[in-house]
Amino acid sequence: MGAVAMLPDILARPDIWRGDRLAQALLPTVASGFAALDAELPGGGWPRGALTELLVDGAGLGELSLLTFALAGVREAGGWSLLVAPPYPLHAPAWVAAGVDLARLAVVSPASPRDALWAMEQALMSGAPRAVVGWAPYADARALRRLQVAAVAGGALAFLFRPTRMATEASAAPLRLQLAGDGDHLAVRILKRRGPPLIAPMSLAIPRPARLRRHERPLASRPVLRQFAHA
Amino acid sequence: MNVLWLAVRFSDSSLTPSLACWAGQFTPRVSIAEGALLLEIGGCLRLFGGLEDLRQDVMQGLAEQGIAARIAVAAMPQAALWLAEGGGDSLDALTITDLSWPAGVAEKLTRFGLRRLGESRRLTFSALARRIGKPAATMIARAYGEAPDPRPDFVFPLRFDEAIELPAVVENASALLFAARRLTAALAGWLNIRQAGLRECRLDLIHRQGTTPLPLRFAEATRDGNRFERVLRERLERLQLAAPVERLRLVVDSVEALPGASGGLFDEGGAKESMAALVERLRARLGEERVFGIAPVAEHRPECATRQASTGGVIVASVPPRPFWLLAQPESLAEVAGRPHRRGPLHLLAGPERIESGWWDHEEGIGDLRRDYFIALTHDDRWTWVFRELRSPGGWFLHGWFG
Numbered sequence: 001m002g003a004v005a006m007l008p009d010i011l012a013r014p015d016i017w018r019g020d021r022l023a024q025a026l027l028p029t030v031a032s033g034f035a036a037l038d039a040e041l042p043g044g045g046w047p048r049g050a051l052t053e054l055l056v057d058g059a060g061l062g063e064l065s066l067l068t069f070a071l072a073g074v075r076e077a078g079g080w081s082l083l084v085a086p087p088y089p090l091h092a093p094a095w096v097a098a099g100v101d102l103a104r105l106a107v108v109s110p111a112s113p114r115d116a117l118w119a120m121e122q123a124l125m126s127g128a129p130r131a132v133v134g135w136a137p138y139a140d141a142r143a144l145r146r147l148q149v150a151a152v153a154g155g156a157l158a159f160l161f162r163p164t165r166m167a168t169e170a171s172a173a174p175l176r177l178q179l180a181g182d183g184d185h186l187a188v189r190i191l192k193r194r195g196p197p198l199i200a201p202m203s204l205a206i207p208r209p210a211r212l213r214r215h216e217r218p219l220a221s222r223p224v225l226r227q228f229a230h231a
Numbered sequence: 232m233n234v235l236w237l238a239v240r241f242s243d244s245s246l247t248p249s250l251a252c253w254a255g256q257f258t259p260r261v262s263i264a265e266g267a268l269l270l271e272i273g274g275c276l277r278l279f280g281g282l283e284d285l286r287q288d289v290m291q292g293l294a295e296q297g298i299a300a301r302i303a304v305a306a307m308p309q310a311a312l313w314l315a316e317g318g319g320d321s322l323d324a325l326t327i328t329d330l331s332w333p334a335g336v337a338e339k340l341t342r343f344g345l346r347r348l349g350e351s352r353r354l355t356f357s358a359l360a361r362r363i364g365k366p367a368a369t370m371i372a373r374a375y376g377e378a379p380d381p382r383p384d385f386v387f388p389l390r391f392d393e394a395i396e397l398p399a400v401v402e403n404a405s406a407l408l409f410a411a412r413r414l415t416a417a418l419a420g421w422l423n424i425r426q427a428g429l430r431e432c433r434l435d436l437i438h439r440q441g442t443t444p445l446p447l448r449f450a451e452a453t454r455d456g457n458r459f460e461r462v463l464r465e466r467l468e469r470l471q472l473a474a475p476v477e478r479l480r481l482v483v484d485s486v487e488a489l490p491g492a493s494g495g496l497f498d499e500g501g502a503k504e505s506m507a508a509l510v511e512r513l514r515a516r517l518g519e520e521r522v523f524g525i526a527p528v529a530e531h532r533p534e535c536a537t538r539q540a541s542t543g544g545v546i547v548a549s550v551p552p553r554p555f556w557l558l559a560q561p562e563s564l565a566e567v568a569g570r571p572h573r574r575g576p577l578h579l580l581a582g583p584e585r586i587e588s589g590w591w592d593h594e595e596g597i598g599d600l601r602r603d604y605f606i607a608l609t610h611d612d613r614w615t616w617v618f619r620e621l622r623s624p625g626g627w628f629l630h631g632w633f634g
Contacts, residue, residue: 057425060613064555064634080506088556091631092527092537095555106506108522119513128509181612208614209552209633210581210606 030157033069034204041175042194046070049155051148053173055164055191059087062186063179065098065206067159071131072099074157079130082123084108085116086137113138117147124150124158131157145172167191184212235273235282237289238311240266241300249413250298251385251394255420256456257289262308262382265331267315269382294632296413308382309374313348322374323349327442336367348374387424393417394437394480397493404470407436407479411463414481419456427487428452434463437478445470448519450507451488458508465515531588532600533630534558551584552606554631561628564617571617571627575610582606604630 005166025098029045031038036043056063074081081100083090086107095102110116115138120134123207124147132151136143140164151158161175176192182203189201241250250268254261257279260271262451272285279285282304293300303314310322317325325348327340340363345351349373351359360368371377397410411434411608422428430452436443513522523539530536537557565572582605601621606616614633620626 058613059556059632059634060609060615062614063632086556088632089559090525091554091557092534093527094553094633095525096527098555102524102526106510106522106524108517110517111523113439115517119517122513123509126504170409181251183608183612209554209616212580212608 024093028155030070030073032066034066034206036202037188037204040190040193040198040202042229046157047175048157049152050175051144051151051158051160051173053144053166054159054161054179055167055173055176056161056179057164060208061179061181062208063161064165065208066179066186066188066204067133068098068100070157071133072101074130075099075101075104077130078104080104080106080128081131081133082106082108082129084120084123084132084134084135085110085113086133117143120160121146121150124154124156127154127156129156131159133159133161135165141170141172148172148174184208233273233306234271235276235304235306236308236311237270237272237302237304238264238308238315238317239268239270239289239293239300239302241268241298243298243349246298247394248414249417252387252391252417252421252424253292253296253413253419254422255387256292257285257420259424261385263385264308264312264382266545268385269311272304274423282554292416296416297409298413301438304428307374307376308380309370310376313374321349323347323352325349327351332370333364336363336552341364343358348522367409381410387421390416391421391432391481391483394478395474396478397476398560400475400477402472404467404472405464407476408460408464408467411467411479411481414479415459415463416456418459418481418483419454420569422454422486422489425486426488427486428454429483429486431485432459432481432483435480435482436472436476438474438476441472443473443476448511448514450511450514452487453507454489455508458511461508461512462515465512468514514537531586533586552581552633554614555634556632557616558630558632561618563632564627566627571607571619571629573609573615573629576608577607577615577617579607579617585619586618 010060016193026046027043027049029043029047031045032041054063054066054196065189071081081104086109089130090107095105108116108119108123110119116134117139118135120132120136123132139147144160147158147160153218162176167176171192174192174194178189178191179189184205185203186206187201187203190198239250239254244266247263247268251261251263254268254270258270258272258275260274262269262271276282276285280290286302286304289302301315301318303311305311305314305322313330314320314322314327317329319325327345327348328337330337330348340351343362348371352375354362356368356372356377359371369378373380393414395413396408399595401407401410414434416480418432429449431446434445436445445466447459448468449458449462510522518545525537525539528536528538533553534557564577567576571577583603585603587601602618603621604616604618606614607617615629616631616633617627617629620628
């Protein structure tokens with residue numbers, strides 16, 4: 001007879017996850033650069049080899065600044081980043097200033113949403129870029145499942161931007177974040193993660209191009225929760 | 232270094248030139264025999280990990296091209312040819328009637344009672360030559376290494392331009408991929424001999440009337456047959472054939488030196504595919520102009536500060552904060568009480584930063600600019616880059632998002 005496995009031993013295994021805890025290091029992760037966020041992300045950072053969905057409407061909220069630390073890390077590792085179907089033309093000086101290596105950044109600007117999903121899936125599957133960031137406003141649940149499978153196969157950082165109205169739809173992405181503006185901060189709500197649900201949104205201090213003094217806030221200081229009231 | 236010959240026997244003699252090029256990936260010494268190729272492999276065994284590995288590479292390469300062939304290895308070219316024909320490992324045990332001879336020789340040999348090649352060894356060379364003629368006797372002597380057997384080396388063409396006839400007329404573009412593989416495999420071998428790589432080649436689909444040229448482009452100089460094939464697959468999958476295809480022709484106009492077996496400029500450990508290979512596959516399917524890099528340009532005018540590039544560019548001096556996204560066309564903003572509005576008033580947080588440049592650029596490009604730029608926050612917490620036009624008629628414009 002072999003030794004009987006004891007429950008504590010089983011629970012200590014890295015591939016056993018208990019529902020009331022954050023999954024630990026199932027996937028390799030990359031620090032986001034925001035300690036408050038890393039503390040709430042399973043494994044302590046953005047997962048590699050899994051799709052991370054970022055729900056945000058429009059541009060200008062700080063949604064890219066959220067990723068630049070990780071993308072700059074990709075540069076240090078000598079890896080490539082690929083942007084698929086970005087919503088606007090890129091302004092090179094800003095990306096350089098944010099620490100992204102433009103010599104190792106490629107942009108795909110496909111003619112149709114279908115081509116965009118195809119390109120993103122191919123890029124994720126190939127494992128060639130270390131990070132893939134895609135914009136897919138029309139991606140459906142099936143497309144997300146395909147992207148998640150490709151992300152698992154390739155092992156890259158995989159970010160997908162979608163509008164917030166997709167928050168209620170089923171998604172194969174193991175990590176889903178909803179973003180909203182919050183003055184000079186960025187309000188982040190974790191909609192889904194491998195771990196217990198997190199109700200309270202976070203307010204991250206992200207780098208901004210200018211200082212915002214209290215009295216200049218367009219509206220009086222608002223509680224962060226209100227940012228998501230419509231969601 | 233021991234000389235060792237690998238014979239490849241195949242039935243379709245029209246394939247000889249393209250197969251000879253293909254063999255160039257294994258060895259620079261290739262010789263053409265009747266219905267067969269001879270590869271001198273003694274010098275490259277170590278490179279391919281030994282005889283067994285090399286044999287398997289050759290067989291696999293032939294199978295991928297859909298070529299039925301038999302191969303054999305021997306120290307003497309004639310022995311290799313005969314062993315590929317008759318099968319087995321032993322020259323002595325070969326059945327005489329299985330082998331190719333000058334006309335009438337096989338009959339003469341069997342008539343005086345010889346069945347196996349080894350039995351001919353009981354006769355001296357001169358006795359044998361009297362009975363079956365000197366050429367045939369010399370063949371036997373050469374097979375056993377008793378007579379020199381000089382073989383002319385195949386001269387690889389200076390320019391790659393190979394064509395193959397399709398066994399049947401093909402009407403479906405993706406079915407061409409398999410046939411084209413013979414050409415891309417030949418190209419890879421030829422490039423290996425030339426120690427060269429290419430960025431561009433052209434596959435002509437030849438119809439009864441007319442030709443459809445299919446240019447293939449690569450992100451970096453390469454001679455990797457798999458990459459040729461991946462790019463070709465993307466092109467063929469999107470292609471609607473105008474007419475059935477009868478022949479395929481692969482033409483290379485220019486090559487560049489590419490020494491040694493390269494790991495690839497963009498390669499990283501662990502990745503299944505290199506970045507360059509991914510980029511050229513995306514380009515093949517989506518279009519050349521749809522996959523690009525960007526680089527900063529030392530230019531004050533924001534519209535000119537980014538250029539599309541295949542790789543990195545100059546380092547620009549540090550500038551005041553710039554937005555990640557720059558709108559292709561500045562968006563006109565309403566002005567209420569001297570302040571810009573976009574679904575609510577914009578709050579100017581920093582600025583003005585005057586950008587006044589480009590007076591030399593009147594005729595083309597974006598021209599002379601005079602603008603005051605501000606960093607502004609919208610009522611819904613979006614960080615924008617706006618400017619006030621200083622030239623008439625003036626006005627406020629949204630030019631970028633800080634993201």
